[in-house]
Amino acid sequence: MFRKDMHGCINVPACSGHNIGKIALIFALNNMGNEEKNNPDNRDAVRIHDSFPLKYNIIAQKEYEKKESLFISRRTVNRSTGKRNEADAFSFDWSSIEEEEDFDPVLIKILLHLDQKIDIVLARQDEILKKITSQGDEEDIYETGECIDISGTGVNMLIPGNPGKETLLELNIEPPIHPAIQIIALGKVTRVCPSRDKEESGYEISVTFTAINEDDREALIKYIFQRQRELISSRKKSDPSSAT
Numbered sequence: 001m002f003r004k005d006m007h008g009c010i011n012v013p014a015c016s017g018h019n020i021g022k023i024a025l026i027f028a029l030n031n032m033g034n035e036e037k038n039n040p041d042n043r044d045a046v047r048i049h050d051s052f053p054l055k056y057n058i059i060a061q062k063e064y065e066k067k068e069s070l071f072i073s074r075r076t077v078n079r080s081t082g083k084r085n086e087a088d089a090f091s092f093d094w095s096s097i098e099e100e101e102d103f104d105p106v107l108i109k110i111l112l113h114l115d116q117k118i119d120i121v122l123a124r125q126d127e128i129l130k131k132i133t134s135q136g137d138e139e140d141i142y143e144t145g146e147c148i149d150i151s152g153t154g155v156n157m158l159i160p161g162n163p164g165k166e167t168l169l170e171l172n173i174e175p176p177i178h179p180a181i182q183i184i185a186l187g188k189v190t191r192v193c194p195s196r197d198k199e200e201s202g203y204e205i206s207v208t209f210t211a212i213n214e215d216d217r218e219a220l221i222k223y224i225f226q227r228q229r230e231l232i233s234s235r236k237k238s239d240p241s242s243a244t
Contacts, residue, residue, distance in 0.1 A: 043152070043221060044151065044152030044153050044217065044221060045151055045152065045153055046151060046152070046221070046224060046225070046228075047149050047150065047151035047224075048149060048150065048151075048224050048227055048228050048231070049148065049149045050147055050148075050149060050150055050175075050227055051146060051147055051148070052146075052147050052174075052175060052176050053144050053145075053146060053147075053174075054144070054145050054146065054147045054155065054157050054171065054172075054173060055142040055143070055144055055145075055171070055172035055173075055174075056142065056143055056144075056145055056157075056159070056169050056170065056171050056172070057141045057142050057143065057169065057170045057172075058163055058167055058168070058169060059168050059169065059170050059186075060168070061168065064168045064186060064211075067170070067186060067211070068186060068210075068211045071184070071185060071186055071211040071212065071213060072211050072212070072213060073213070074213060075213045075215045075216055076182050076183055076184045076213070076216055077182070079184075142172055143159065143160075145157045145158055145159035145160075146158045146159075148204060150173075150220070150224065151224065152209075152217050152218075152220055152221040152224065153208060153209060154187065154190075154206065154207050154208040154209050155171070155173070155187075155206075155207050155209075156204060156205070156206050156207075157204070157205055157207065158195060158197075158200060158202050158203070158204055158205075159202055159203055159205060160201075160202045160203075161202070161203065162192055162203050163189055163192065163203075163205065164189065164192065165189055165190065165191065165192055166188060166189060166190075167188070167189040168186065168187070168188055168189075168210075169186070169187050169188070169189065169207055170184065170185075170186055171183075171184065171185050171186070171187055171207065171209075172184050173185070173220065175220070175223045175227075177223050177226065177227075181219050181220075181223070183212070183216045183217075183219065183220055184216075185209050185211060185212035185213075185216065186209070186210055186211035186212070187207040187208055187209045187210055187211075188207065188208055188210050189205050189206070189207055190206045190207070190208050191204075191205065191206035192204075192205050192206075
């Protein structure tokens with residue numbers, strides 16, 4: 001029987017049988033009431049236990065309000081605010097030179113080709129500088145925790161210190177998946193408790209996503225179901241008797 005945890009999230013158990021690629025979602029839906037089935041939020045609430053590094057940063061209310069609408073309206077990959085390349089100011093209309101008396105088509109073709117190559121080099125240089133800058137900024141602002149479990153609505157994670165309940169966080173989520181995805185969202189701490197693992201010091205915190213783009217959320221949910229399929233397959237291989 002499916003049960004929801006204290007955060008209202010559905011914990012999907014390991015199971016076996018045929019069509020394991022679909023079994024997690026089917027089992028979840030079959031165990032919901034009619035009212036729950038008609039609620040699209042149930043898909044978001046499916047939660048899996050997973051462990052991978054998760055970056056976070058405590059932010060103030062003012063910074064949260066500044067970022068909230070952007071994080072909701074635009075996907076993480078579309079939030080670049082890079083400046084327009086200053087070289088664009090020196091663009092030249094090569095078609096006008098054809099009116100010159102000493103027009104040399106071959107020379108102009110060579111110059112045009114070189115001009116295009118320079119544009120490409122400048123554009124790539126700009127991309128490299130952005131990556132270097134963003135990596136440097138990331139190293140400066142983000143702390144690293146460990147994911148405990150995750151859903152489309154939030155995450156439980158282990159971090160070194162106690163941030164306090166109601167603390168606002170910026171989360172940088174990069175699940176171990178290929179091709180790689182990056183999801184940067186805002187959230188609020190709803191629960192804090194000392195680590196229940198005696199071998200792990202720190203605090204377990206529950207974070208609810210409060211500002212996340214829906215396409216980013218969908219990418220995260222797809223990862224969750226893919227990861228669930230991998231876990232089911234792994235358990236099936238390690239315990240052949242479960243296939244019966």
